[in-house]
Amino acid sequence: MRSDDAPVRLVEDPNASPALRSMVSQARGELPTSEEMEGFSQRVNAAIAAGLRPSVTAAPRARGSMLAAPSGKALLGTVVLAVSAAGILSFGFGARGNVHQAASALAPLTSKSPVVASASLAFSSASFVSPIGTSPNNAATAVALTQPHAQARSRGAAVDAVPNKLESALLESARAVLRTDPKRALQLTEEHEKRFPNGLLSQEREVIAIDALNRLGKRDAAKSRGAAFGQRFPDSAHQPRLQQSLK
Amino acid sequence: MTSSEILQLNPRTCPVPDFRRIVDEHARFLWRALRHLGVRESDIQDVCQDVFLVAHRRQGEFRGDSSLRSWLYGIAIRLASEHRRRAHVRREIPTLEPALHDQEIPCLDAFEKSELRHVFNVALEQLDDDKRAVFVLYELEEFDMKEIAAAVGCPIQTAYSRLHSARLRVAESIRAQHPDWSEGGEHEK
Numbered sequence: 372m373r374s375d376d377a378p379v380r381l382v383e384d385p386n387a388s389p390a391l392r393s394m395v396s397q398a399r400g401e402l403p404t405s406e407e408m409e410g411f412s413q414r415v416n417a418a419i420a421a422g423l424r425p426s427v428t429a430a431p432r433a434r435g436s437m438l439a440a441p442s443g444k445a446l447l448g449t450v451v452l453a454v455s456a457a458g459i460l461s462f463g464f465g466a467r468g469n470v471h472q473a474a475s476a477l478a479p480l481t482s483k484s485p486v487v488a489s490a491s492l493a494f495s496s497a498s499f500v501s502p503i504g505t506s507p508n509n510a511a512t513a514v515a516l517t518q519p520h521a522q523a524r525s526r527g528a529a530v531d532a533v534p535n536k537l538e539s540a541l542l543e544s545a546r547a548v549l550r551t552d553p554k555r556a557l558q559l560t561e562e563h564e565k566r567f568p569n570g571l572l573s574q575e576r577e578v579i580a581i582d583a584l585n586r587l588g589k590r591d592a593a594k595s596r597g598a599a600f601g602q603r604f605p606d607s608a609h610q611p612r613l614q615q616s617l618k
Numbered sequence: 619m620t621s622s623e624i625l626q627l628n629p630r631t632c633p634v635p636d637f638r639r640i641v642d643e644h645a646r647f648l649w650r651a652l653r654h655l656g657v658r659e660s661d662i663q664d665v666c667q668d669v670f671l672v673a674h675r676r677q678g679e680f681r682g683d684s685s686l687r688s689w690l691y692g693i694a695i696r697l698a699s700e701h702r703r704r705a706h707v708r709r710e711i712p713t714l715e716p717a718l719h720d721q722e723i724p725c726l727d728a729f730e731k732s733e734l735r736h737v738f739n740v741a742l743e744q745l746d747d748d749k750r751a752v753f754v755l756y757e758l759e760e761f762d763m764k765e766i767a768a769a770v771g772c773p774i775q776t777a778y779s780r781l782h783s784a785r786l787r788v789a790e791s792i793r794a795q796h797p798d799w800s801e802g803g804e805h806e807k
Contacts, residue, residue: 378781381757390799391792394738395757397731403649411645411663415670416638424675425668425697537732544733 538567545579553586574600578609585616593617637677641670644687647759648694654742654754655698665701669694684768691759691769695751702747737799741791745784752777753784 381387381395403411545559560580563570570576577600584593597617601610649666657665672693673680680689742750751770755761763781767774792799 377763378778380760381785388789388792388799390734390737390796391789394734394792397734398654398738398758399650399760401650401653401735402646408646408649411649411666412638412641414663415641415645415667418667418671419637419674423671425671426664 538563538570538572541566542572542575542579545576545583549579549582549586553583556580557583557587574604574607574609577604578613581613582616637670637674640673640686640690644690645670648690651691651694651754651759652698654739654758655695655750656702656743657698658701661701665697666694668697672697685765688761688765688768691755691761692771695747695770699747699751737792737795738788740795741788744791745787748772749780749784749787752780753788756781 378384382392382399384392541559541563545556545563548559549556557580560576560583563572563576567573567576577596581593581596581600584590584596594617597613600607600613604610645666648669649662652662652665652669653659669690673690676693680686684692742753745753748770752766755766755769756763761769763774763777767777770777772780
């Protein structure tokens with residue numbers, strides 16, 4: 372796919388650093404899994420068959436329109452709507468009117484959001500629970516979706532159930548750069564929190580984060596986080612040292 | 619029949635079973651491209667779905683002047699750009715978000731890969747949308763320059779120029795983040 376006068380691609384360029392070649396090569400390999408693709412393909416084709424419209428368009432869009440961006444993904448009403456839509460769509464693709472009807476009927480549940488629930492949004496969320504009736508975990512999944520970032524959390528919870536060496540490696544790395552690069556250490560703890568919100572090393576993460584905030588001169592943030600730590604882990608062995616550092 | 623022919627033969631009323639082939643053929647690569655065009659991991663499915671919904675609604679506009687792939691990526695680039703323009707998205711740098719299949723690879727290897735991915739994503743974040751699109755399409759999606767020019771809607775020479783600038787910025791960013799990672803190319807010797 373490269374004409375003769377085109378530059379050599381980075382992965383083949385001996386003048387590029389090995390690290391950069393590795394990055395590009397790795398990025399090329401970051402394709403979704405076949406399971407992800409199978410579910411996605413079904414979802415897109417069902418959306419097309421149901422006549423759903425894109426939730427985002429390149430053209431300017433009126434505020435509050437029915438095609439508004441899916442910022443209210445976590446709302447309970449949306450989840451109920453998603454389950455309803457998934458159920459409707461699982462019985463046939465000619466259900467466009469029903470989906471819109473469901474959206475209208477359930478929209479008041481999302482009244483806390485400035486964004487009105489859309490059929491498109493409903494379908495987006497529906498992918499988390501579809502296909503209805505084929506998984507024994509549907510009920511649990513639907514409950515999980517009532518939480519913000521529910522998908523990430525449920526995924527994180529699954530990881531947290533067993534000790535994860537990557538979790539340790541993240542914090543070891545954060546600890547290693549704590550003195551020389553507290554900003555980076557803090558970023559790594561944030562990454563840990565995102566990936567392992569209920570990880571086995573949550574206490575250690577918090578201790579490193581508080582230390583990093585201290586070193587960055589963010590005393591108020593450090594104290595606030597230290598207080599939260601005290602409430603969450605009142606019996607922690609880290610408490611005395613933390614309290615000392617936060618005086 | 620190729621997927622391009624499917625659209626050209628029946629531009630307005632392409633039946634879903636045929637469009638399904640287009641989805642199956644292109645979704646994986648669009649998904650990857652969206653990831654590197656700065657779409658948050660948690661939003662990739664939604665944006666990728668929108669690419670196909672837009673394509674399906676606008677299939678009558680596809681005239682076969684460019685490849686179907688260029689046309690779809692053009693839509694993806696515009697949607698990714700819109701996605702990134704939202705303030706709450708723009709401030710976030712995708713770091714280790716892409717799913718790591720920890721059970722499939724040794725943990726330290728996974729961590730090293732995560733570090734590489736983080737540094738690379740930070741470097742991509744420092745590119746403007748135009749340069750980023752050309753860089754991603756050329757280096758990751760392996761488009762040729764003609765396809766890139768069609769997808770982003772610019773002259774070929776502009777695409778070359780953007781690629782050159784993007785490469786310099788990416789190399790600078792990596793050097794700034796990890797000075798030792800910039801060494802080792804033949805030009806260093």
